[in-house]
Amino acid sequence: MPRDLHLNLFINSRGHHEAAWRHPGATPRALTDIRYYQDLARAAEAAAFDSIFFADHLALGDEAAHVAKGQLEPITTLAAVAGATTHIGLIATASTSYTEPFNLARQFASIDHISGGRVGWNIVTTWLPEAGRNFGEAKQTPHAERYAQADDFLDVVKKLWDSWADDAVLDDREGGRFADPARIRRFDHQGPHYQVAGPLNLPRGPQGRPVLVQAGSSDTGRGFAARHAEAVFTAHLEKQAAQGFHADLKARARAIGRDPSQILVLPGISPVIAGTEAEAQRLQRELNELTDPAVGLARLSARFGGHDFSHLSLDQVLRVEDFPDPATVQAAQSRAAVITALVARERPTLRALLHSLSGARGHFSLAGTPEQVAAVIEDWFTTGAADGFNVMPPVLPALFDAFVAEVVPILRRRGLFRQGYSGTTLRDHLGLRRPDSQFFPATGIAAAA
Amino acid sequence: MPRDLHLNLFINSRGHHEAAWRHPGATPRALTDIRYYQDLARAAEAAAFDSIFFADHLALGDEAAHVAKGQLEPITTLAAVAGATTHIGLIATASTSYTEPFNLARQFASIDHISGGRVGWNIVTTWLPEAGRNFGEAKQTPHAERYAQADDFLDVVKKLWDSWADDAVLDDREGGRFADPARIRRFDHQGPHYQVAGPLNLPRGPQGRPVLVQAGSSDTGRGFAARHAEAVFTAHLEKQAAQGFHADLKARARAIGRDPSQILVLPGISPVIAGTEAEAQRLQRELNELTDPAVGLARLSARFGGHDFSHLSLDQVLRVEDFPDPATVQAAQSRAAVITALVARERPTLRALLHSLSGARGHFSLAGTPEQVAAVIEDWFTTGAADGFNVMPPVLPALFDAFVAEVVPILRRRGLFRQGYSGTTLRDHLGLRRPDSQFFPATGIAAAA
Numbered sequence: 001m002p003r004d005l006h007l008n009l010f011i012n013s014r015g016h017h018e019a020a021w022r023h024p025g026a027t028p029r030a031l032t033d034i035r036y037y038q039d040l041a042r043a044a045e046a047a048a049f050d051s052i053f054f055a056d057h058l059a060l061g062d063e064a065a066h067v068a069k070g071q072l073e074p075i076t077t078l079a080a081v082a083g084a085t086t087h088i089g090l091i092a093t094a095s096t097s098y099t100e101p102f103n104l105a106r107q108f109a110s111i112d113h114i115s116g117g118r119v120g121w122n123i124v125t126t127w128l129p130e131a132g133r134n135f136g137e138a139k140q141t142p143h144a145e146r147y148a149q150a151d152d153f154l155d156v157v158k159k160l161w162d163s164w165a166d167d168a169v170l171d172d173r174e175g176g177r178f179a180d181p182a183r184i185r186r187f188d189h190q191g192p193h194y195q196v197a198g199p200l201n202l203p204r205g206p207q208g209r210p211v212l213v214q215a216g217s218s219d220t221g222r223g224f225a226a227r228h229a230e231a232v233f234t235a236h237l238e239k240q241a242a243q244g245f246h247a248d249l250k251a252r253a254r255a256i257g258r259d260p261s262q263i264l265v266l267p268g269i270s271p272v273i274a275g276t277e278a279e280a281q282r283l284q285r286e287l288n289e290l291t292d293p294a295v296g297l298a299r300l301s302a303r304f305g306g307h308d309f310s311h312l313s314l315d316q317v318l319r320v321e322d323f324p325d326p327a328t329v330q331a332a333q334s335r336a337a338v339i340t341a342l343v344a345r346e347r348p349t350l351r352a353l354l355h356s357l358s359g360a361r362g363h364f365s366l367a368g369t370p371e372q373v374a375a376v377i378e379d380w381f382t383t384g385a386a387d388g389f390n391v392m393p394p395v396l397p398a399l400f401d402a403f404v405a406e407v408v409p410i411l412r413r414r415g416l417f418r419q420g421y422s423g424t425t426l427r428d429h430l431g432l433r434r435p436d437s438q439f440f441p442a443t444g445i446a447a448a449a
Numbered sequence: 450m451p452r453d454l455h456l457n458l459f460i461n462s463r464g465h466h467e468a469a470w471r472h473p474g475a476t477p478r479a480l481t482d483i484r485y486y487q488d489l490a491r492a493a494e495a496a497a498f499d500s501i502f503f504a505d506h507l508a509l510g511d512e513a514a515h516v517a518k519g520q521l522e523p524i525t526t527l528a529a530v531a532g533a534t535t536h537i538g539l540i541a542t543a544s545t546s547y548t549e550p551f552n553l554a555r556q557f558a559s560i561d562h563i564s565g566g567r568v569g570w571n572i573v574t575t576w577l578p579e580a581g582r583n584f585g586e587a588k589q590t591p592h593a594e595r596y597a598q599a600d601d602f603l604d605v606v607k608k609l610w611d612s613w614a615d616d617a618v619l620d621d622r623e624g625g626r627f628a629d630p631a632r633i634r635r636f637d638h639q640g641p642h643y644q645v646a647g648p649l650n651l652p653r654g655p656q657g658r659p660v661l662v663q664a665g666s667s668d669t670g671r672g673f674a675a676r677h678a679e680a681v682f683t684a685h686l687e688k689q690a691a692q693g694f695h696a697d698l699k700a701r702a703r704a705i706g707r708d709p710s711q712i713l714v715l716p717g718i719s720p721v722i723a724g725t726e727a728e729a730q731r732l733q734r735e736l737n738e739l740t741d742p743a744v745g746l747a748r749l750s751a752r753f754g755g756h757d758f759s760h761l762s763l764d765q766v767l768r769v770e771d772f773p774d775p776a777t778v779q780a781a782q783s784r785a786a787v788i789t790a791l792v793a794r795e796r797p798t799l800r801a802l803l804h805s806l807s808g809a810r811g812h813f814s815l816a817g818t819p820e821q822v823a824a825v826i827e828d829w830f831t832t833g834a835a836d837g838f839n840v841m842p843p844v845l846p847a848l849f850d851a852f853v854a855e856v857v858p859i860l861r862r863r864g865l866f867r868q869g870y871s872g873t874t875l876r877d878h879l880g881l882r883r884p885d886s887q888f889f890p891a892t893g894i895a896a897a898a
Contacts, residue, residue, distance in 0.1 A: 022623075076527075077559065176515060
């Protein structure tokens, strides 16, 4: 059976390009207007996308003067988008560092019920120091310790999601028995970071557990993904690196006894699409010229743990020696490594690097015709670089509309992408199995019932 | 100008009576079906109620075998109900003890945007020991300390909601200025319990701050309400006690310089309504006979901090000496005091007490005709016992439908209750002023603009 290509719409600000918010193709709506997100979700659903996704940052940062910031909180947004849609998956980021596992497990389970089994959780450990300052942390927790805490967090939330058997609710009005207490489990988790009694105060959701998504790509992050993730968002600027990541992640999953088909690798792709390549390039330049170099420089500095690049001039050709060693960066290490690899490969000027990063914050940007974009997608998909893509339109909604109108039909003609939904849950769309409860495994009899 | 009567629909399980879920008048839907809550919200909006309200408990408790438990999480439910409604206020409980102020402030602000200014937060400090066990607490925090922490929590969330001036977002696409950084405030709160830098990562909501609701009625709880609350849910079994509470709360607010019209007192009322008084009494008995005495006894014990009542027989006449002193109860002290006062006044049997409490967990229950219910509401409202009511239908939706169809028209004929909405926000409905930001007070010029 041929694999299905998976497509996720990543909704960020008015598009993923740093200057998108200023572009005429961007939405006229405020970032606090739920109709903007509902309209995008409906458009993605009409195109039979697997899911939409909202990233998250637990601090405003310093960019709001020149970049559109302050969008709605992701979990409440998912709940509000659920009612405006019927099939599309709904994924949001939430942090294991700054949320109680009981609260997080419960809100995601609640949205799984509200949406009829469409929720996914993008697990992040949060590396921004300014986020810590909004949660009483005087200093940042080291990279490895954040992941150890996240492992314990995952143990807890899986127990919470598994704490009601699927058949725990009897609702026997005549007999006066609402639930079967033998099918609801208090588990008294005593972990290194969390002590949680359980059970959850909500029956098990339609999907059993939310689809678990992850995006850490460092060695520690990959190990975590191999243990827990069912879909992985990742950033690669070239196919070979994506192939290596894809193979590595599947191998790591296999090595610990998981079925590699149950962990999907979805690289980011941020396509500027136009009728001709020259037009696409012009649109790309138009966007780049709307950027503010100070914003780009500050973002680059943040990627390298606050490293100071201010002595470099914009037209200077960069060398790898201008950057600190990515392994020393207590932030998103893999993203830093992608940038130094690009510098080594292409020797760009600082201005060119900033423009290239302004497209989609280090994700794969390209400018071309619908045919060219579809060709890249097919190539990566058929040569072991991707199980699908995290589509990051540079400008929303214009460049998402172009993707749906021009690229999706090509993918369908080539038999790569579905015509419509065949299932109703996010697990259905992604081809992911519904997990059994660890406390109430399905027996042969129960599974047949 | 005559005051407006305010009506809130308190949505709990399939009704507030302990046995409601078994009754034919209860919804056939699961407690995890969002349509159940959306339908109730639409019915309340059609009747021009001020708001709907979801309470919350951070643990399942031991009752699920015999009582319908496990409803959706309140915050995600509010967000999902927002899209199904246009005017009605949306209030949910959230705990200051087990949530990070940044996360709570942000989710409520987000729902305020999503709903166009209709959100309210019912502040609870959470007294259930089993809740603590879901959040890593080995033992319960004492009553007074919970309120001290809540005061610090309120300081933080108010600063977060005030951290963007109402005009901070410029969205100047031509000039490349998204927000005015001088109108967004980092405040670096250093309190006894919380250290939060700010600003919030979301612009100020339509209401400025959510409407702040509270229900603590002990001396400490009243002081907290006088400082922070704009609406107070409260439980009284007789008018005189409600009058005393109403007068006390207004006096406390006035004493600290607040306008008493800006703190509304809304006692709970749980009416069993039928065409004749005899029919209503029969319906009440029908519900009581569906209860399980073991559930009632366990609830009574919990109200008194786990006190053991198992040596009492169901038909024994109770004395005040059978109960521990409410002042020693590390739980909802005021609710315990209401119960001992009832015992002193009425000398019920244990069975009769349990039946009376099964109606609405210690709130004011009555059984009567629509005229009788309307008369009580008018009486309490016009004699200083209430600014409105927290309507707690014993069975949902049947006894809410009866309230809307039979009681609301009487209240309208008497000029007590609105025919329809005149404003769009919850603050509009409740007659509450929109608070200025503490960091960006409105100047005469700004206010006139």
